[in-house]
Amino acid sequence: MWPEWLRSPTASPSRVHPRSKSFSCSSFKDIPSILKEPESEPRSPKSPSVFHRVRISTSVLRSWANKNSIPSSNPSFRPPHKGIIIFFTSLRVVRKTYEDCRTVRSILRAYRVPIDERDLSMDSKFLDELQGIMGCNAQNLTLPKVFIGGRHIGGAEEIKRLNESGDLKHIINKLQLVGPTFCDQCVGIRFVLCEECNGSHKIYVEKCGFRTCKSCNINGLIMCPSCCPVLR
Template structure:
């Protein structure tokens, strides 16, 4: 069954009708009527209690917003520049403090990634493994001005004697193509493997043969002070090659 459309017989008279029939526009209708009547009244200019026209209010608000938007920002106080951290006798090489232990996987991966990046530039690198010699960690804390009980994350990199940072800083510089500018002018690396240590960078102590003890006729057995806690010393061949 089809329904036929019928024309509505309701007519809306909109001839000069200033009022809105919808209740939701009542406030707007009243506001316009009051403001327009006062704005068009000849005595409005002399009235002291008049309310500003709605359009004047909009203009005032816009003027205030423009004033705040163009208001100059206060000058920020100059930041204090951090002191330059340098390492002595390292102007022609890279010095990296790292660990070769896999105790903390994230630290080991960071050290491995940074060493791989630095090795790709074929420049002299002084690798200081804190897991092989605890003295390197104390040395690093002294250079950075840290307390003895402070725990430092690894790796830490110095290029040309200047402190660069850790893994995040080195990787960011490498990805941005800026790291190669830091290594320009450094001494080239030895491409051959060291015949003394086989690339381990450490050898057994000659005085105690790695036992940390040596015998003296005057005082008997004594603790060896020439090697580290592991009875090792830095490979003389590798060490002199990167000085």
Template sequence: MVIEQIIIASCKHEEFLERFAAFKNTWNGFLLFKVATPSGLCRSGLSFRPSHRPLFAAPSGVHPRLPHRAAHPRSFSFHHHHHLRPSLRTLVKLFAEEPKRPKLVLYTTSLRGIRRTFEDCCAVRAILHGLRVAVDERDVSMDVSFRFELQSLLGKGRPLALPQVFIENRWLGGVEEIWQMNEAGELGRRLEGIAAQDPTFVCDGCGGARFVPCSYCHGSQKVFVEREGRKRRCDECNENGLVRCLHCCS
């Protein structure tokens, strides 16, 4: 009984294989055809003859039923075409980088010892803020390095008088020059390209003082060196134990 069932199952399997082969040949014959040439035209119309060349000629190694699919096993490797997409550095450069603007620098003083000088500094500061431009104000009374810097910019031909205005390292004028250009309407044109700033802006880091106490010595100007067993002068702050505010003076 078992042997008879095995024989019947094998016969059915062979019959299934024969039918599948016949169906496959019929389907391939349906797909493999070509349009008849003009010499093959008949009076009743176009004649279509089966051919061994498909309508879409597939390259060698490609399955005829899938013309554009390569007959190779699937691979899990990914090919990155770096020449087709920009790098992250390029995108950051295009979208995040801003054009560098010239810096407007005002050398001034907050000391009231000479009243005329203090009033001139306040007048020039008010004129520049009225034009709504960003001003990098450098108080020579708060940091002696600003005095040396101003002296080197002015050179030996000009006296060390305050206030003085520079665009980058190019001298723009003192109180008289700034006042005359502002009255003539020329100062606004000279300051084109300078970054704009709200005149009511107050820095949250320093409160508008442009200096903060040194974070290393906390304003004492001395730090203790354990290796040497003694105190020494702090190298991070100026003669007043202050450093420039990084929020508004960067």
């Protein structure tokens, strides 16, 4: 009656696979017992679960991050220089910081003694050095910072207060500093242009092309050869 291609194939008895005798269909009431995990023996403390290991590692990482986020001061560290060191900036981005740095430099220069002035805007190595001394990151640093005789004196407010009370003069006189206070070569800037790259921080080589100058900083400057022996 029906075409051959519309007839549903009928399996012959020989092709029917017998059902496995071990298969048993469970009713809905047996589902909770099937889903229930078999009771296992309690694990020994030496083999903690995966979730326990993840929880421990997370707590360790959090404690390590909190420890590193808090600046650790190192009061025992002292700069090797036994004279007067001032870390400041000549940039006028923040007016108050610039005014404080200029005021402190004027107060210290009035004593006519050699001063190691380290401008962070001229050389980034001064910033790394100051961070190592103070034990904090750049965001928590305030300028200027003054060190006298290897001891941290403070910033603008401390220098103003010591200068008004006369204690600053007493501290500086005890050091008995002797040396030139002004350099004719750098005119007090403490830096000069690099002679190898002429301040470009790049040197041209015929075989390699342009390469970075290793004699100067990123600004193409080097410490003044006239001031450097006196300051260091």
